[in-house]
Amino acid sequence: MLRYLLSKLLTFVPTFIGVTLISFAFIRALPGDPIIVMAGERGVTPERYKELVEQFGYDRPILVQFWDYLTGVLQGDLGTSFVTKKPVWNEFFALFPATLELSICAIIIAIALGIPAGVIAATHRGKFFDRALMSTALIGYSMPIFWWALLLIIVFSGNLHWTPVSGRIDLLYYFKDVTGFMLIDSLLSGQKGAFASAVSHLVLPSIVLATIPLAVIARQTRSAMLEVLSEDYIRTARAKGLSPLRVNGLHALRNAMIPVITVIGLSVGTLLAGAILTETIFSWPGIGKWMVDSIFRRDYPVVQGGLLLVAVAVMVVNLVVDLLYGLINPKIRKR
Amino acid sequence: MALLSIRNLSVEFATAAGPFRAVDGVDLTVDQGDVLAIVGESGSGKSVSMLAMMGLLPWTATITADEMSFDGRDIRRLSARERRKVIGRDMAMIFQEPMSSLNPCFTVGFQIKEALRQHLNLDRAQRHARAIELMDLVGIPAPEKRLSAFPHQLSGGMSQRVMIAMALACKPRLLIADEPTTALDVTIQAQILDLLSDLQKETGMALILITHDMGVVAETAQRVQVQYAGQKVEEQPVEGLFATPHHPYTAALLAALPERATTRRLPTIPGVVPGQYDRPAGCLFAPRCAKATEICHSTRAPVQGAELGLARCHHPVTQPEEATQ
Numbered sequence: 001m002l003r004y005l006l007s008k009l010l011t012f013v014p015t016f017i018g019v020t021l022i023s024f025a026f027i028r029a030l031p032g033d034p035i036i037v038m039a040g041e042r043g044v045t046p047e048r049y050k051e052l053v054e055q056f057g058y059d060r061p062i063l064v065q066f067w068d069y070l071t072g073v074l075q076g077d078l079g080t081s082f083v084t085k086k087p088v089w090n091e092f093f094a095l096f097p098a099t100l101e102l103s104i105c106a107i108i109i110a111i112a113l114g115i116p117a118g119v120i121a122a123t124h125r126g127k128f129f130d131r132a133l134m135s136t137a138l139i140g141y142s143m144p145i146f147w148w149a150l151l152l153i154i155v156f157s158g159n160l161h162w163t164p165v166s167g168r169i170d171l172l173y174y175f176k177d178v179t180g181f182m183l184i185d186s187l188l189s190g191q192k193g194a195f196a197s198a199v200s201h202l203v204l205p206s207i208v209l210a211t212i213p214l215a216v217i218a219r220q221t222r223s224a225m226l227e228v229l230s231e232d233y234i235r236t237a238r239a240k241g242l243s244p245l246r247v248n249g250l251h252a253l254r255n256a257m258i259p260v261i262t263v264i265g266l267s268v269g270t271l272l273a274g275a276i277l278t279e280t281i282f283s284w285p286g287i288g289k290w291m292v293d294s295i296f297r298r299d300y301p302v303v304q305g306g307l308l309l310v311a312v313a314v315m316v317v318n319l320v321v322d323l324l325y326g327l328i329n330p331k332i333r334k335r
Numbered sequence: 336m337a338l339l340s341i342r343n344l345s346v347e348f349a350t351a352a353g354p355f356r357a358v359d360g361v362d363l364t365v366d367q368g369d370v371l372a373i374v375g376e377s378g379s380g381k382s383v384s385m386l387a388m389m390g391l392l393p394w395t396a397t398i399t400a401d402e403m404s405f406d407g408r409d410i411r412r413l414s415a416r417e418r419r420k421v422i423g424r425d426m427a428m429i430f431q432e433p434m435s436s437l438n439p440c441f442t443v444g445f446q447i448k449e450a451l452r453q454h455l456n457l458d459r460a461q462r463h464a465r466a467i468e469l470m471d472l473v474g475i476p477a478p479e480k481r482l483s484a485f486p487h488q489l490s491g492g493m494s495q496r497v498m499i500a501m502a503l504a505c506k507p508r509l510l511i512a513d514e515p516t517t518a519l520d521v522t523i524q525a526q527i528l529d530l531l532s533d534l535q536k537e538t539g540m541a542l543i544l545i546t547h548d549m550g551v552v553a554e555t556a557q558r559v560q561v562q563y564a565g566q567k568v569e570e571q572p573v574e575g576l577f578a579t580p581h582h583p584y585t586a587a588l589l590a591a592l593p594e595r596a597t598t599r600r601l602p603t604i605p606g607v608v609p610g611q612y613d614r615p616a617g618c619l620f621a622p623r624c625a626k627a628t629e630i631c632h633s634t635r636a637p638v639q640g641a642e643l644g645l646a647r648c649h650h651p652v653t654q655p656e657e658a659t660q
């Protein structure tokens with residue numbers, strides 16, 4: 001198991017370098033000049049422009065710039081935001097918990113509903129439940145996120161006034177960050193109503209963000225279950241006189257989880273990407289919104305560093321998925 | 336009273352191309368302690384008829400029977416829940432592919448103990464002891480260690496032993512072995528058959544052995560039932576069947592053996608078992624039968640009396656010499 005882990009970690013090295021390169025090249029490939037954008041409408045004199053270019057080192061060959069950046073990254077220095085003048089690293093960690101909280105809630109919703117939906121669809125193959133669930137999944141999968149988000153906002157915030165439209169918590173409440181997770185911090189603060197407020201802010205964005213992974217997980221669970229249910233060992237389990245609940249929920253699902261776990265891991269990657277749109281719609285102060293803003297400002301260090309850190313987060317998630325995979329599938333564990 | 340008694344069992348599958356009758360009016364009787372072999376070419380409905388009795392067919396199957404009783408109880412009338420109390424306990428089954436018949440995600444010990452937990456009131460320690468006892472019984476060395484093994488760590492022969500241990504967990508009164516050795520090496524085949532035979536004698540349970548192998552039939556069974564295209568075509572005690580097969584199909588099966596019962600495989604007879612689309616109007620074997628006459632092609636065959644092995648034939652074979660021609 002340890003060797004398995006180490007070999008996985010080794011594969012991180014080329015991925016890491018690749019991501020660094022891509023994030024570096026990506027922002028530079030966009031038209032627009034950070035110095036012009038920074039100067040804004042007032043503009044900048046040619047002399048001052050030259051000075052700034054030298055100050056930021058943009059006059060040097062691109063490869064030298066990349067080398068500088070890479071060595072900086074390896075020493076843990078992601079640079080400083082052009083706009084706020086704060087280290088990218090600090091900004092990222094101030095905002096990341098908000099994105100993480102949203103993503104975790106979304107993936108919990110997606111798993112908690114997606115897996116049972118897939119199991120029920122598979123065990124009712126071709127019948128009413130199967131068709132109803134799978135058409136719903138297809139709709140969820142193909143619905144434009146912003147449209148779906150607006151629909152929910154109109155119904156639940158606009159008409160019913162059940163949930164707030166934006167932010168993480170009502171301005172009424174103020175307490176110190178302990179964990180960065182609003183649900184936990186609001187509980188720790190002991191203020192009455194703070195937790196309920198945090199939950200009501202989180203509900204709609206989580207549902208919106210969960211929609212696509214939920215559909216993907218439900219469909220994958222269904223197809224994995226259908227495959228597993230025709231296996232010989234399922235017939236053996238039934239020949240023992242086990243109840244359908246035990247046959248489907250233990251013998252079949254345990255095997256079906258192997259491909260489903262992979263899909264969940266992949267979903268987490270797309271979830272972080274999907275968070276950008278969701279955070280923008282709900283003004284959720286997370287890294288998604290931060291990066292979108294930085295792209296518009298051509299804030300090179302933030303975009304580079306943000307992309308890199310998100311990529312690392314995805315890689316860590318994939319590693320965790322690989323480990324889970326080993327726990328569920330004994331053929332891998334024992335190797 | 337017979338332990339298992341089936342009369343006129345039919346199974347029809349709903350397929351994309353319309354209904355398909357995989358089992359057509361099969362009778363079967365097994366007494367306590369009997370060893371019955373069911374033989375026949377691939378596709379003759381051997382597995383399907385037994386799976387129907389175990390309630391293990393998919394929902395596309397429609398099962399009809401005039402009688403289906405086990406130990407005096409009408410299986411057709413049992414609710415799904417009541418039936419689950421019988422199968423795996425009084426009536427157990429092992430399958431052709433031992434390697435894929437064990438769940439890859441659970442240890443051998445878990446899977447054996449699960450059968451015990453389902454049907455018997457034993458505590459943890461007793462289940463553990465019984466699981467070791469069972470593995471010992473089926474000849475698995477170092478049972479204590481093997482309990483924590485996963486199926487992919489076992490050979491085919493070992494897997495089949497585990498399957499047998501699992502099937503015997505609750506001391507069933509009937510064991511159905513569906514081609515238990517087809518997927519195994521020849522040397523292992525003999526071991527597993529000896530094991531099954533010994534266990535049957537020790538426990539006095541009834542055994543239904545589905546096989547392609549006439550050698551196995553001769554060694555293991557007391558009675559043989561021959562199936563063809565979903566129908567039972569003949570039934571006889573082993574000696575009688577080998578000496579005087581009454582149905583031309585049985586005769587052809589035996590005659591095609593280069594030296595009787597010395598080869599292991601069921602030989603091929605020219606032609607194939609009729610499928611869903613080419614079912615003859617008359618006797619189902621007529622297109623492949625050397626003795627077929629006009630009537631065989633036009634009219635379904637009658638079932639002859641017990642003295643003629645219940646042969647489903649217009650022109651049953653009566654003389655031993657005739658069969659060997």
Ligand SMILES: Nc1ncnc2c1ncn2[C@@H]1O[C@H](COP(=O)(O)OP(=O)(O)OP(=O)(O)O)[C@@H](O)[C@H]1O
Pocket residue numbers: 348350355357375376377378379380381382383384393395
């Ligand atoms: N689930 C199913 N749906 C449709 N047809 C089926 C199904 N299961 C079996 N059959 C058909 O029923 C017929 C009898 O199958 P069965 O498995 O009982 O044959 P068998 O005598 O056991 O043969 P073998 O020696 O190959 O195991 C075959 O033609 C098979 O294609």
Ligand SMILES: [Mg+2]
Pocket residue numbers: 381382383513514
């Ligand atoms: Mg079969």
